[in-house]
Amino acid sequence: MSQPVLPTPRGDGSLLLRRIGIDTLQESVVYMHADCHVCRSEGFEAQARVEVHLNGRAIIATLNVVDPGLLAVDEAGLSNSAWRALNAAAGDRATVSHAPALDSMSQVRAKIYGNRLDAPAFDAIVADVAAGRYPDIHIAAFLSACAGGRMNVQETIALTRAMVAAGERIDWGRAPIADKHCVGGLPGNRTTPIVVAIVAAAGLTMPKTSSRAITSPAGTADVMETLTRVDLDVTAMRRVVEREGGCLVWGGALTLSPADDVLIRVERPLDLDSDAQLVASVLSKKIAAGATHALIDIPVGPTAKVRSDEDFLRLQRLIEQVADANGLNLRVLRTHGGQPVGRGIGPALEAHDVLAVLRGAAHAPVDLRMRALALAAHLLEFCGHSRPGQGQSEAWRLLDSGAAWAKFQAICEAQGGLREPALAPLREPVLAASAGYVAAIDNRRLARVAKLAGAPSAAAAGLELHVRLGDDVEAGQPLFTLHAQAPGELAYARRYHDAHPAIALEGHPA
Structure with a gap:
């Protein structure tokens, strides 16, 4: 049997690049034929780390070796992230060599x-x-x-x-520069957009960078992306802040603490969020963004991220010590973490809650409104805008007068325009099997249900909560409504909740 005729390699050892169309998130991957002359001459094996050079650019990538059929022997396939990182175009040829030793x-x-x-x-x-x-x-x-x-x-x-x-550090040339962060673990706790609107409406500067969800159904950046553009670079971010006094942007689009976004990407599938990594992640972003005064919200509850007073005090001490060592003025608040905040859990559903509070709608969730007002009041006093004890009245005035809503609209317009968040096409209520009162709500299980419904990848997915702790419930009454964009995800979330109920009902005492 005759052997196939293989293409003759070029004398410069270059390979023709092909975009394979495989999404590997941010990890660069290169694919090469098992009989590729470069593979053989360099002694490459599967999972080797290689350096790909193209037009003065270079990336480090993981090598995957493919069987005949997908690539020719003189081709190198690139994952989507590798293609973008190299700014490659059809017909480009690149050279591949061993990656430098990784001493660290x-x-x-x-x-x-x-x-x-x-x-x-x-x-x-x-x-x-x-x-x-x-x-x-x-x-x-x-x-x-x-x-x-x-x-x-x-x-x-x-x-x-x-x-x-490892990245840029912004100097705004003035003080104070306000910031605020919640350590997470409480579904629906989307106070940040409301706080930024109130604080910026008060005349303070609050350039807020936020992450996408790590282990939750939504991060602030995911929520804001349903309302406006969040992938601004530093220049665009500066322009928005100088014009409106605040912004709400995704930190991953910036070069502020860039390693943090790489670490977060790997933390997400590991479902790992240690105290040290959490503190370094949060404070590095604040410091790099030029904050001088930061407010840290730590919800404490039996199914929150921080579950006890002991855990709270340990985390508080660590945050304060690291902030002090880096010259950052910090205030830590312990808040109630016994149940979700607001009604929506998932990017678009949480965005609807935020808009309702800012617009002063009658149906706005009271708990979200009150938490946001309390946090804004602390920040106004902490930054010296309001005298001690007067921050609450100032925050209420700015929200109830419509000044915060006007400022939020202006910030969104400056970032690319304000739009209404979408609604999911599929919805299914989850009903109470019996009468009673709501004795407990498991934050982690409820967050899991929202994620299985598709959040945050499907922005409109998640769930809408209809009950709070202590509420009386009749048999057949909706406890929450699932929102999904695909039937499979809707069914998957429902099956999980049937096996692992997130809301515990107890009968009334005789």
Whole structure:
């Protein structure tokens, strides 16, 4: 049998690039034929780390070797992220070589074995992560080695500083610069857009950068993306803030603490969010964005992220120590975390709640309104705008007068225009099997149900909560309504809840 005639390799060793159309999120992947002359001559094996060069650009990518049929021997396929990173075009040819040695991995291995790392070690690791030199498996190893209380205060300070140093740092040339963050674990707690609108309407500067969801059904950036554009660069962000006094943008589109967004991407499937990583992630973003005064909201409840007073005090001390070491004025608030906030859980549903509060609608969720007002009041006093004890009345005035709503509209218009969030085409109520009162709501299970319904990837998916703790419920009454964009996701979420109920009902005492 005659052998197939293989293409003759070019003398420069280059390979014709092809966009394979595979979504590998932000990890760059290159695909090569098993008989590729470059693979053979360089001794490449599957999962090797290689460097791809094109027109003065270079990326580090993970190699996948494919069987005959998908690629010719003189071709290299690129994942979507690798194609974008190289700014490749049809017909381009690139060279592929061994990636440089990753010296900082020795520090990761040291951490895995329980050793303490110093500031230069974290600088090296974070710089390599930000530059895209770590594959996801190495990032996962680093995150795991730092989880479970394996980081002390000095290490957390060093990690925070390394994350700030790896990117840009904005200087607004004035003070105070306000910021606010919730550590999470409480579905629907979307106070940030309301707080930014109130604080900016008061004349303070609040350039808010937010992340997408890590382990929750929605992050602030996911919610705001249903309302306006959030992927602004630093120049556009500055323009919005100088014009309106505030913004609500996605931190991943900026070069502020860029390693954080890479780490978050790997944390998400691991469902991992350690105290040290949480503190370094939150504070590095605040510091890089130029904040001088930050308010940290820590909800505490039996099924929140922070479950006890002991956990709260430990996290509070760590945040305050790291903030103090970095010159950031910080105030930590302990808030109630026994049940979700608002009605919607999921990007678009939470956006509807935010709009209802800002517009002063009669159906606006009272708990979301009151939490946002309390946080805004603390921030107004903390930044010196209001005298102690007067922040609450000022926050109420700005919200009830419509000034906060006008400011929110102006910020959204400056970011690209305000739009109404979509509604999911599929909805199914989940009914109470018996009469009683709502004795407990499991935040984690309810968040899981919303995620299985499609949130946050499907922006309109999630659930709408109809009951609160202590409410009387009749048999057959809707406890919440599932929202989904696909029948399979709707059924999947319903099956999970049937097996793991998130709302506990108890009969009334005799």
